[in-house]
Amino acid sequence: MSDQTADPAQSPAAATAAPTPPPQRRQQPQQRQQQQQRQPQQQWPDISVVIPLYNEEDSLKELHHQLRSVLGRMNARYEILFVDDGSTDRSFQVLRDLKRADKHVKIVRFRRNYGKSAALAVGFEKALGNVVITMDADLQDDPAEIPSLRKRLDDGYDLVSGWKKRRRDPISKTIPSRFFNYVTAVLTGIHIHDFNCGLKAYRREVVKSVKIYGELHRYVPVLAHWEGFRIGEMVVQHRARKYGRTKFGVGRFWRGFLDLLTALFTTRYLRRPLHLFGFWGMAAVAVGVIIDGWLAVEWSLGTTSLSNRPLFLGGILFIIVGIQFISIGLLGEMISRTRADEQEYAIRDFIK
Numbered sequence: 001m002s003d004q005t006a007d008p009a010q011s012p013a014a015a016t017a018a019p020t021p022p023p024q025r026r027q028q029p030q031q032r033q034q035q036q037q038r039q040p041q042q043q044w045p046d047i048s049v050v051i052p053l054y055n056e057e058d059s060l061k062e063l064h065h066q067l068r069s070v071l072g073r074m075n076a077r078y079e080i081l082f083v084d085d086g087s088t089d090r091s092f093q094v095l096r097d098l099k100r101a102d103k104h105v106k107i108v109r110f111r112r113n114y115g116k117s118a119a120l121a122v123g124f125e126k127a128l129g130n131v132v133i134t135m136d137a138d139l140q141d142d143p144a145e146i147p148s149l150r151k152r153l154d155d156g157y158d159l160v161s162g163w164k165k166r167r168r169d170p171i172s173k174t175i176p177s178r179f180f181n182y183v184t185a186v187l188t189g190i191h192i193h194d195f196n197c198g199l200k201a202y203r204r205e206v207v208k209s210v211k212i213y214g215e216l217h218r219y220v221p222v223l224a225h226w227e228g229f230r231i232g233e234m235v236v237q238h239r240a241r242k243y244g245r246t247k248f249g250v251g252r253f254w255r256g257f258l259d260l261l262t263a264l265f266t267t268r269y270l271r272r273p274l275h276l277f278g279f280w281g282m283a284a285v286a287v288g289v290i291i292d293g294w295l296a297v298e299w300s301l302g303t304t305s306l307s308n309r310p311l312f313l314g315g316i317l318f319i320i321v322g323i324q325f326i327s328i329g330l331l332g333e334m335i336s337r338t339r340a341d342e343q344e345y346a347i348r349d350f351i352k
Contacts, residue, residue: 043128044129045128047130048078048129049080049081049132049146050127051123052119053091054084054085054113055087055091056091056137056138059138060082060098063143064098068102070146074146074150079105079128081106081108082095083108083123085116095107096351106352107350108350117217120134120217121211121212124208124210130204132207138242139243140239141162141236145162145199145234145236146201157231158224158229159224159230160232160233160234161200161221161232162200162233162236165193168240180196181195183260184222188219190221195219202224206227211223216259218260219259219260222263278325278326280322288316288317288320291312292316292319295309
């Protein structure tokens with residue numbers, strides 16, 4: 001009958017005339033790819049607050065309350081990332097309670113105390129925000145400064161360091177700190193007043209580019225500057241310590257100057273150590289050759305005897321030391337090409 005429908009499988013003409021899939025189906029893979037590309041950006045927070053801490057159980061709840069109040073008024077997506085640097089008190093239990101009450105809280109917990117640089121390095125690795133704020137957990141840094149720090153980044157800076165112009169610390173900390181900051185500014189050429197202020201704001205690309213290890217947390221502006229980022233400064237409020245006492249003793253200043261040498265070396269000569277050691281090595285060899293050459297000329301003219309001239313031995317010593325410096329530079333060149341750039345830390349917990 002004429003009103004019957006032919007079977008497409010049995011009719012070549014019908015198979016040829018079969019309609020093509022609708023345009024929506026052909027566009028689905030492309031639409032899925034676009035959604036996948038957009039999805040991570042939509043989930044990223046605008047601000048990540050990274051807080052390294054060690055035995056600060058008394059201040060954590062108050063700090064969290066202040067942060068929620070400030071960040072809530074900013075009308076931005078945010079996360080608060082606490083890095084517990086192997087605390088031995090109840091800090092982790094307090095953080096876990098905060099996490100249950102606030103989905104914005106994330107916690108990284110080390111198995112032991114590695115130091116502030118390690119805590120910041122891991123915090124930078126885990127942070128997802130386009131802007132990263134760092135601050136201490138002892139309530140001396142004021143969370144109310146966060147909006148101003150973020151706004152300062154809009155002036156074209158990649159890193160904005162806080163300046164505790166009026167410090168609420170004893171004179172035993174303020175005087176050495178001023179001297180330390182002055183020397184650092186002179187040697188590095190970065191004219192900011194407070195390198196070690198914990199309250200800083202970074203663009204995302206800074207924290208993903210700068211590698212922190214050892215105790216180089218004091219010199220993040222130096223490391224960022226030598227990576228080509230623009231460094232700024234802003235006066236921030238500094239509050240007196242409310243709970244407990246500082247975890248850093250007088251020895252931190254001696255370690256700080258050693259770390260300054262490390263920062264200068266790693267930023268200027270890490271990829272070319274022979275330029276540093278080779279220069280001083282060649283200078284020492286040249287001094288030794290001049291001394292011994294002059295004495296050799298006098299000996300050949302019969303005006304002196306080398307057996308009773310300590311200066312001759314001094315010249316030989318200069319030559320030997322110079323060769324050793326050049327050798328150290330060559331070894332440094334080989335090590336710089338084989339060493340791993342990343343150092344891993346044993347993380348006990350990471351709660352998202």
